[in-house]
Amino acid sequence: MGVVTRTQTKRMKSQQPDSEEPPPRGGREAGGPDLISLLPDEGSARCFSVSYSILADDSATLDGWLRSPALDNLQELDFSFNPLASTTPLVPRSILRFSSTLLVAKFNYCQFPSDTAHLLHFPNLQHLELRSVTVSDDSLHAVLAGCPALDKFELIYGYVAPPRPLMPLSALHFSSTLRVAKFVRCQFPNTAAHQVQFPNLQHLELETVTISEVSLHAMVSSCPALNCLILNYSSGFRRFMINSLKLKRVEMYFGRSDTEIRPYDLTIVNAPCLERFHHRGPYEDNICISIISAPKLKILGCITENIFLLELGTTVFKGLHDVRGATVMRTVKVLALRLEHLDLDVVTNFMKCFPCIQISSLLFSLKCICTFL
Numbered sequence: 004m005g006v007v008t009r010t011q012t013k014r015m016k017s018q019q020p021d022s023e024e025p026p027p028r029g030g031r032e033a034g035g036p037d038l039i040s041l042l043p044d045e046g047s048a049r050c051f052s053v054s055y056s057i058l059a060d061d062s063a064t065l066d067g068w069l070r071s072p073a074l075d076n077l078q079e080l081d082f083s084f085n086p087l088a089s090t091t092p093l094v095p096r097s098i099l100r101f102s103s104t105l106l107v108a109k110f111n112y113c114q115f116p117s118d119t120a121h122l123l124h125f126p127n128l129q130h131l132e133l134r135s136v137t138v139s140d141d142s143l144h145a146v147l148a149g150c151p152a153l154d155k156f157e158l159i160y161g162y163v164a165p166p167r168p169l170m171p172l173s174a175l176h177f178s179s180t181l182r183v184a185k186f187v188r189c190q191f192p193n194t195a196a197h198q199v200q201f202p203n204l205q206h207l208e209l210e211t212v213t214i215s216e217v218s219l220h221a222m223v224s225s226c227p228a229l230n231c232l233i234l235n236y237s238s239g240f241r242r243f244m245i246n247s248l249k250l251k252r253v254e255m256y257f258g259r260s261d262t263e264i265r266p267y268d269l270t271i272v273n274a275p276c277l278e279r280f281h282h283r284g285p286y287e288d289n290i291c292i293s294i295i296s297a298p299k300l301k302i303l304g305c306i307t308e309n310i311f312l313l314e315l316g317t318t319v320f321k322g323l324h325d326v327r328g329a330t331v332m333r334t335v336k337v338l339a340l341r342l343e344h345l346d347l348d349v350v351t352n353f354m355k356c357f358p359c360i361q362i363s364s365l366l367f368s369l370k371c372i373c374t375f376l
Contacts (some may be wrong), residue, residue, distance in 0.1 A: 048073045052081035055088075055112070069097040079107040086112045086161070091137050099123065111135060112161075115142050124149035135161035144173030155183040165262075166190065167213050175199045187211060191218050191239075201226045208233040213263075216240035223247065230276070238263035246272045253277065257284040266290065267311075271297050278302065281339075300332065303357075304339025308349065318356055336361045 051074060053065075068074075080101065084092050091114040098108075105125050109132040120142030128150045134157070138146070147153070158174050160167070170189040175198075177184070183206040191214035201207075204226045210233075214222075219240050223229065230251045236258055243266050245253065257265050270293040271277065279302040284290060293314040294300070306313060313320040316330035335357045340350065354360060 048077060050079040050081075051077055052079070052083075055083050055085040066095050066097050069095060070100070074101070076104050077101045078104055080105060081107075081109040082111060082113055083109075084112040086135065088112070094119070101125075103127065106130070108132070109134070114138070115146065117142055121145040126150075127152055129154040131155070132157040132159070134159040140171040140173050143171050144176060147173060147176060147178070151178050151180070153178050153181055156181060157185040157187075158189070159185070159187040160189045162188065167211070172198075177201060177204070179203055182206065184208070185210070189213075191215070191222075193218055197221055199225050201229075203228050205229060206231045206233075208235070209237045210235040212237040213239040216242055219243060238265050240264065241266055242268040242270070244270045244272055245274055245277075247274055247277075249276055250274050251276050252279040254279070254281045255283070269293070271295060275299065281305065298334065300334055302337040303332075303335050304337070305341050306339065307341045308343060315356060320353070330356060332357055333359045335359065338362075 051069070080098065082094065091112065093114050093116050094110060096119055099119075099122055102124050103126065105128050107130040108125065108128060109130075111132075111134040114137040117139055120138070123146050126149075129152060131146075131150060131153060133143075147156075156177065158170070167188055167190045170186065170191055172192055172195050174186075175195050179202055181201065182203055184201070184204060185208040187210040189212055191209075191212060193215055195218070199222060201222075205228050207222070207226060207229060214237060216239075220243075223232065223245075228249060229247060230249050232250060232253050234255045236256055238257075238260065241264060243255075253271075255266075255269070267289060268291045269282065271280065272295050274297045276299060277297045278299050280294070280297070280300060281302065281304055282290070282292065283305050284307075289309075289311045291312040291314075292306075292310065293312075294316070295314075310320070315332060318330035336359060338354070338357055338360055340353070342350075
């Protein structure tokens with residue numbers, strides 16, 4: 004593909020005569036090298052990605068590059084502006100010319116002008132990433148409405164002091180084609196709990212998101228095709244119940260917090276396709292995990308010896324030392340345990356419930372891992 008890489012740029016600079024003065028920074032107007040014009044043919048470029056140090060030179064140069072005939076068939080666009088800049092630069096209007104060809108668009112640390120957003124229409128766009136982008140609710144709605152073929156959407160807010168910014172309702176108005184969604188560092192609006200429908204969403208990731216118990220359950224229930232759910236350091240709910248016919252992978256990571264509401268009760272009621280359930284919290288974990296029905300579960304962890312309650316079918320563990328019942332889970336092949344001190348009697352007794360284990364990892368307080376094959 005016709006992309007001018009950093010290696011090619013260095014090679015071109017090294018071929019200049021030694022006596023030649025280094026050109027000033029900037030584009031064609033500044034007398035600097037116009038790398039876009041070095042592409043061999045019109046429409047030969049497929050990806051345009053430039054570091055923020057170059058984008059910050061001047062908007063006229065950037066606009067000139069975007070209007071170059073070499074970008075006529077552009078498929079991937081990546082704007083990464085300076086996150087430390089005092090002002091947030093506007094997305095250039097010249098990106099409108101790629102409406103019929105663009106497949107991937109990533110905008111970082113920039114601003115969508117309200118008078119341009121409604122003009123954005125990318126009928127073939129499949130992947131849209133908005134990272135620390137300033138955009139109004141109406142503009143975001145217009146952008147998403149202009150992407151009818153969207154397959155992957157990522158909305159990532161910057162690092163700000165609590166409370167987290169409220170996610171616009173328009174961010175949840177996806178097209179029926181969306182399969183992957185990721186939301187980072189925001190607050191899920193409770194008013195949207197029963198208004199969202201994601202008929203084809205297969206992968207949902209919430210990272211450092213504040214979401215209520217009602218909203219979380221409503222969101223998961225509105226995704227009948229969901230097979231992967233990842234909750235990274237999200238809060239706002241105490242109980243989470245999984246009742247999904249297609250879910251195959253669940254990963255949940257939580258840290259210590261004295262101010263946020265964090266889960267203490269995780270229940271897998273009915274998950275006939277679930278193969279991987281991975282939970283990781285602080286060592287002083289007082290969580291209750293109950294797996295009622297997960298007949299295909301293969302990977303389970305990370306279980307601490309201080310876990311308040313673990314139920315596997317009819318077997319109840321109050322910590323890893325107190326075992327009541329004798330449920331056997333023959334499907335589990337990989338098991339992860341986290342122990343403060345190694346006690347082989349405890350480990351052996353616990354593993355009786357998993358006679359078909361192939362890999363067992365033990366994480367001790369000394370940060371070492373023992374793996375038994």
